[in-house]
Amino acid sequence: MTFSASHDTQLRMFVAVAKSRSLRAAADSVGITQPALSKHIQSLELKLGHPLFRRHGRGMQLTPDGEALFRTIEPLFDALDESVSHACVNGPGWGLSLRIATVQTLVGHFVPTLSKELLRLYPQVRLSLQCESSSQVVETVLRGIADLGLTYSTDVNAAELECVDLHSEHLALYHHKRSDVNRAAISRLSDLKLILPPRHFGVRRYVERVLGCQIQPFIECNSLELSLRMSAISGAIAILPEHVPRDLIESCELKRVILADIPPRRLVAFWRAQNSKPVVLDAAIEVARRTPAEQ
Template identity: 30%
Template sequence: MFHLSHLRYFYAVAQTRSIRKAAESLHVAQSAVSRQIKNLEEELGVPLFDRHPRGVRLTDAGQILAKYAQQTMLNLDRIRSEIDDLRALRRGTVKICTVEAGLIDILPQVIRDFRRRYPAVSVTLLTRGSQGVVDTILNDDADLGLAFNAPYHPDVEAVATQPQRLYAAVAPDHAIAGKKQVKLSELKAYPIALPDTSFGIRQLVDQIQQSAQLRIEPVLTTDSIQMLVSFARLGLGVAFLPFFAIKGEIRNERIAAVPLADHPARNANAEIIVHKGRQLPIPAEEFLDELKKALRLLK
């Protein structure tokens, strides 16, 4: 019969690929970890790890058990969270992975309001491109993801979406600043800055290039949304950004934003995503409610 301690020790070794590191993370002796692994292997009748001088590797049987051990550990986290909730302790951590644009306005405000209500709950915030947000959610390294035009994956679910048209962002005195809308083909003559290919923005621009048979040579490629904002604000050329990345700059008249007329740019979305089928911890569910409200305001 499996004991939780067996699975906890096994999962620690599977994650660290080292009995010594697992023992350190569990604050127990290496011999205790080795004994638990041995007991588990005897009970199952198969080796779970291949031992080698640099550590351990999961066997095929170990990989099967690791999959179920991970789900068990996630379920245990929820049990603890729900028990804490019943006892009104409200402790825990919400783990969020977001595109950088989410850091500019929406998430700081949501975190502020959430922390006022639940001061004992901490927040861990990771920043990635849209592809990285999806990967982080799939790896269960975050509870919630905020992405722009996230790439499809069958195991990722969008629990809230808000249309976020893509804009050509420029300085207020730029030649295109007064236009009602503009096509990508009309911007080829201007210096252009693009994010790298892990960003939903870049994937949209690449779709437009492909459908319109265009080829844009950016003068700047970056993994920073803030750099794209600065590029536009300082009059260096054209950057492509969603509204929630630049609404403060527009409000303060530091940037002019012209909607892109090309079809893919008109149908982009900001999305809150989760790992399909995963039960969220209670603090993450309550944070999700706050984030959904904030997303609906992005118009």
């Protein structure tokens, strides 16, 4: 049996009468006239096909069917009312959650800015942030473990995913200020002492695809911050996206040289294709589109 909004009202009226055991007291509590309340109860009994109350001079007594209905729906209305009350008190986002999977190179600048704006819009939303390689970010979203993925377009090609472009990003070399990295050296990238992540990371695959050969790094490292620090102490050169936070670069006494001759990659936000997206996911996508590439 399907109930409409009017039946929901009738059930609310039924609960009020069941609690008050009096039409008059219940009518006062819900703010309608006694005849109008009586009509709601009669309509509900007609819909269900059996009486819910025995009327007598002292008020209204539940029938066995009425008692069973009351015990079933009264806790449901209490829980619903409590949820609405919490939402009013706690503000937007209460009870909502969003799981974001991202590549680590976005953790230092893009993701914190996106999260800050999202929490401003939905202060009570529960955020879950996961850092993975590009391929793992895609797999995490495909499997429904994350709601939103942030990585590069070269890694997102599944038909089950929808995506939106955010911005373009060049790769860059990060080396110690005292080391000499000139244009001639840059033209022979594969000959340099490089710091790169493992091959299942998008940066490594992209560099090898552009150079047309596999690279054996001097140091293999899957941490952005550790790659920078290793560059500072080893004299090796880290290849990372251009938008590494400036404070990290300066703290390691490094220089950044953007590889302008290598085509940039497009950062994208993506999610599983679905008929309708949760409001918080829609908001996160829009915030991601507005978030600048560099702070």
